[in-house]
Amino acid sequence: MKRLKVISLLGLSMALLLSFSGKLMEPVAAKKPNIIFILADDLGYGDVGFNGQTKIKTPHLDRLAAEGMSFRQHYAGSSVCGPSRAALLTGIHTAHATVRELSEWSLNGKPADLLLEDITVAEELKRAGYKTGIIGKWGLDEGGTTGNALAQGFDYFYGFRTHREAHHYYPAYLWKNNDKVLLPGNDCAHKVGTYSNDSFTSEALGFIQAHKAAPFFLYLPFTLPHNELTVPDDSKQPYLNLGWPERPMTVAHYHHDPDGNLAYAGMVSRLDRYVGQIMTELKKQGIDENTLVILSSDNGPGFDNGFFDSNGPYRGGKLQLYEGGIRVPFVARWPGHIKAGALSDHASAFWDFLPTACELAGVKPTTPIDGISYLPTLLGKPKAQREHEYFYWEVNEREGPIQAVLMGPWKGIKRYEKPFELYNLRDDEGETTDLSAKHPAIVAKIESFMTRTRTEHPEFPLTKRKALY
Template sequence: MKSKLLMIPISCLGMLIIFSAVSFGQVQTAGKASGRKPNIIYIMADDLGYGDIGFNGQMKIKTPNVDKMAKEGIIFNQHYSGTAVCGPSRAALMTGVNTAHGHIRELSAWTASGKPIDLLDEEVTVAEELKRAGYKTGIIGKWGLEEGAGTGAPNVQGYDYFYGYKTHMEAHHFYPEYIWKNGEKIVLDKNVTAEKKGTYSNDDFTTKAIGFIKENKTKPFFLYLPYTVPHNEITVPEDSKKPYQNLGWATRPMTPGHYYHDPEGNTAYAGMVARLDRYVGEILKTLKEQGLDNNTLVIFTSDNGPGYDNGFFNSNGPFRGKKLTLYEGGIRMPFAARWPGKVKPGTTTEHPSAFWDFLPTACEIAGIKPSKKIDGISYLPTLLGNKLKQPAHDFLYWEINETQGPIQAVRMGKWKGILAYNKPFELYDLTADLAETTNVADKNQDIAKKIKDTMIFTRTENSEFPLTKRNSNYGKTPD
């Protein structure tokens, strides 16, 4: 695995070492009542925007369960995805390594060789780490990190149980004719993909997730629950659309093609987000019924910025950009965490964090250290309300390279630098210009140079993902 530990000031390293004992002691004390380590459930939406959720200002779509979860826990206002598209973003989450160093930096459609790319055997996932600490591990939903190279299967990457889509292309349809259970291909005889008949896959994922929780209620478990709503295709069962019909909304006709969209997009999209919210409610209800509520950390977020919205829902909130861009709208995510008795209800934080911070956070909760060098820093101090004990990143890095050519971005304190293919360097002061409307690079040449230099020195080369403009290996296959 090509990885490089972020440069952290000595003072922060000392703080981290001191806090490791303090925070883990608090977690141990909090878990004594149950006599076991805390459970961890990580719920991830697919292409859900920062502004699609009520707690971030959504006005049209109702998300009462996620909003209640956020009210009972903590909201991270500055949490970032791995990048602005699914595969590499999920890889960063799983490995604690960002796209400056990761093996997977883009979807397989964009490899230089044209070959598929999977997680490698030598990469260590959060599931593998937690298994060392005695956790039962499961993933239910969209994996997207086993594209055909032969090394990325969830069951060889630390997961005891897998039910869902292996590849991102399979996950494009909500009524699949087959699904994967561990290494077995399960044919779904009653599903007709093009006619959208049978079982809506994400309903099935929720049922399986509830079963996983019940089956493992006597042991510590980690459940990774990456749903595929509200990613294209834009379709949802009728009962979820009904509350949004006859409201006088503008309509958005949808044309079926690769995706078998419903005829009208806006009510379908709202229904998809509302159905996701219902799933969250069902998971939280199950935890209470099984007596696991107080010993389970539940995180809710999304993999990258919105792909559907054209402004009607204000899915990217106050930010510029969406999926496939490195403006804030493409990478700043809704994020809420709930852990009764440990996370103080009704709190918010401005601590900048990212997907690669989850692995060290989970490790610290489990009482272990990451087994390889990573880019992440645990945000457990912030979860537990110890703001002054929270180490900070010197900078955060992202890259993406699809149709528009390579783009790099670095956030360094209040500054955000973006270097896009054949375009002038962009610099934004996020404290004064959250929407990234005014490029101030010419007026701040020293910080612009520092960020450009950081883009160079932090990045390790990857032969499959050079910073050159390329065509998709799949032609015009959708992301």
Template structure:
């Protein structure tokens, strides 16, 4: 990449002529006025797991306050209903119809690991064009071993956390990554829950990042791993939820995790601990005197994967993680930006993860350097709804053990094409819980959406619409092409 005027911004003053050029003057002035941006993302947190979306059992006062002091978007969607493709979409502004990463590495056709591609441009790279310091603390999940996904090669100045999604499955890890260094944590022991809880460490690092960068514009991406499996949390976070008469049993979990024995109190405690982190972060912004110039966004990467009823984690929406019903992809979303976003405001404007990159570029006063599938929702945040562009459609796909599924939202219509199942069509305006399939009575809409599922999507040899078995070290087997219905 060639050296640009903006990339030289920090060097020019040393030569004594920075202010001789009005263009440089305006760039310096603009840089000083840029807001800080903190994007906080939970992991497997459901639409209904947060108080501002109706949660009754789990207490989230700090997140609720963030929402009260800003805007709640009620129809904000993840990039996918599973980890890696959702995060890739968030970072690149490209949805899974066109993305390099469309599934976890276990589901590639070749059996090879899949990383963010070298040519993928992230929101961090875009913001660095105008002088932002950039950091990610938490779960990256886009470097699985292909050699192209290192976070420091994709626009981030600082990294502390997990590279891969499987590393992030344990809360007392025996090592953590700091930039390119693998830090051993000899006091930690995953199985016995000894040492420092990883998300506590992420918060400590995030506070330090804010302190270090408080005098210049920064972008902090903070992808926590709560409340993803494994279900474990320090005892003090469970204490408020003990002896409440909840069922004392493990939650719906499996795999290589070291779960705490009582899943319900643990799940609630994890979310409340996450809430406490948000409280610490918001207080630090005030302490540093940068609260008024910081945009804070809170959301989740996909639907819930553990709760099956006691907490109503989906907020009554159908489906969960790994499905393309609303419960799998519609996420809690709150944004706070003092003197910019009206406190207590709500928007039902549909938006998605791939809108973040153009939105933050819009805030920074630049255009994306690459083509994206996204639309800036800055007009919505600023209550300038007349200026808000709208999507022609929203697209998702997922292909794990259940076979390939595609979904398109077209206005209020949503079509779902699942492997060897009848086509489903719902009107989300009147039926957000997707309870009444209207496909048979609306053949024209069905035909239109089916055609879009073919024409809108670009082929990716690693992610064909075939039924596959997971690789887990082999090359997969017995693909079976999705059947048209």
């Protein structure tokens, strides 16, 4: 008995010793990866080389795709910035979301802000020990209250708080956390001073350097290539004297450069340069292989008149719910985990990012969401991938309320005071042939679902309205 007791005490002492020395008896979990989500603004599906762009050069984005996985059917949260970004951050689509439009298109002009009860991906990742930062266009703090990025799980913020602030590339100020940082050398009208996205990149590099030792989540929403169309001359240089048609621009709210085609190409190329700088920094800091980098766009293109084929093979663009307005470029790179050069036809959307990040971090979403993690697809395990039964979008600007639902190959679009449209994307990805007359049962099913799944919101009814300011 004494011998057993001694062994027992020795075992307990050894266990305590191992515990206090940090050598736990249980297997140590793998190191959590850093996560960087780079979001372009109004970048079309066809604006990048890995999706077929030939006029604009995007070597760093193409390398990202060559070293990672591209999704061919990835959808934005909406066809306009605010609600799209809200879906990305909360995992909830516009049938149920707090933010379904921009503030000026709400019924009473109330700020379209995230609420304190909204749980963002940053809040989820903080629970898992991540340091979190947002650098660039936030656009979800129109009222200056609950939508503040620091109130939504981010440890650090630098950039534009509102979407209108982000309309200009040489702003008079930017925000650092809750402080307004004046930029006295900047002049929007004359386009002099510091180009805002150059500052975002510098801040992003600093954030990576400061947090290289701990898992971090960096949300990096650039404002390129959104109007206004302006970029420093060095980014336009490669496109001079190519015989392109000029596209004269009218200066009003936006202080465009004289030639829109040159400016647009230069803006996409400058975005590409920033991505290259980010990737170089990850290698320099020795964290390249433990960092998942994702790049996408908040909605379809808002500028192209067909010269660049910015929407690729798809119909429509920004503010529309045809594929060109919501199907966006998507590439993910994580060396040693994601197969290089992989292509996926898995249908996914912005609201899937939150559960994906949670799965990576080893936590479960706090509240019910609409998203499904696409981590199995990224890791090359398609048999483990759950699929969506449907996708839902709505937008209510200019053309009146529009709803769209995707169920398998069937895409239904309900436009204000217009006949219902039905397309089979498997046979007609360009949405050229309306099949609603041939398939009334499918139309009825989708229309019924649109009504059932949507929750009412006092500021975002499905009624025709004009912008309030």
